[in-house]
Amino acid sequence: MNPGDDHRDRELDAAWRAASRDEPPSALDAAIAAAARRAVNAGPRPAHAPRAWWPVAAAAVVAIVGIGIVEMTPPEEVTPTAMTPAPAPALVPAAAPPATAEPSPRQDTTGSDRAASHETRERAPSRSTEPARKAVRASPSSRAGAVPSAPEAAGAAAKPGHPFPALPSDASPGTNESTPAALSADRFAAAPAAAQARQEAAATSVGASAQQAPAPPAEDRRKTAPAGAAGVLAARSEPAASNAPAAVAKRAQADQAAPADTQPLTVDAWIRLIRRLKTEGKNDLAAKELAAFRARYQERADTLLPADLREAKP
């Protein structure tokens, strides 16, 4: 008995123990004991149950990561042909002749479609095949035929002597002026016209004032003004820079230089040129220049020419 239990009555305690002997029913005992065993037996299961899901969870994680990698991979690495923007190479056949040493397998439309489909299936049996095929079919350039895709063109450009150089991808489709061949053709076509206009202007100015020297003939001016043609050729050799600011500035410089070179020579300058040619021993050129001078000024040529050149006959 505890020290604080001095109030206890032993007789009362004994009487209570004798009187209070109630016990729970045996069915209740069995139920509680069964529940206790179930709890113990079922206890370890939750600890092991998740392990059964580990392989499934691991497989799911691997699948998700794989799908994520495929999704994050740049599409051109998966299907290089299929994901190429189609309009870019549409400019090539318009500017360049299709003459080529290698026969193009895409010369006809249906054949190219079939070849593209077959090629796409072989290269990328992924789900991007169908959109790629649709992109090829939807492209007007592919319907026009004879249009290699940009990677093919780039690959062809890597081959020596291929007629289609790789084009910059930002070339604006449908604008022939921006293509190098069209640009050079325009410039070649515009050069004689400009010379003709300049010649006419010079003739009128000479007619108005006899003090101003007449412009030389157009053929001669073309000879004496090679810088403009060189500028055009330079522009032709730089197709990719046709839209660049540097190229535009270079073209502007060439346009400014051309009138200066093709400016009609004054009488004195022309005479100095003839004398210099003679001095340098270029008698043929000097004779040609002298003949041109005489053809230009005709009756007044003898009055304008100095005495040493006046006697010289072409």
Place this chain on the structure above:
Amino acid sequence: MRAGADSRDEDLMLAYAGGNAAAFDLLYARHKGGVYRYLLRQCRDTGIAEQLFQDVWMNLIRVRATYLPSAKFATWLYTLAHNRLIDHHRASGRVTLVSTDDGTHGEVVTSLPASRRNEPESRAANRELGARLQAAVAALPAAQRDAFLLQQEGGLTLEEIAALTGVGAETIKSRLRYATAKLRIELADLRGELREDTG
């Protein structure tokens, strides 16, 4: 952990929490009667007592992993039973565990049946010692009965009862003193029978 008949309650409970079902059987055999009687004397209904008894043990099974042997197992077990009983009283709308600690408390608690000492029929019916004693305990104020039953059925000390009920040890001592005094009065005419039974 090995569970034997001589093992302490705390060790048996730890063994059961570790998965030893036999330890639970030993614990249950030791304490099932006391807990059942504690509940039965408090609610005085066999059906309710059995339901509360099952709830207490199922609760013990459920929270076995949280048991810490910092206190005596019996204290922890009767705390579960005490709390379950309070929940039952609250749910039934009866508040019986009123505090009657001061010496001026009334003899009659409204939630308890009146003493049947003066009822001839009851006297005749409770001739048997056990029945008289149980009736006397049932007639006690709830707080005194609770302390008495925790002491008698649970074997708890004053301090343990005080810790379980959340009141001071002196209060528990007072409650037990009042309860004992009342039982002696109730059973005064049977003191000879008591001596014969216990002697």
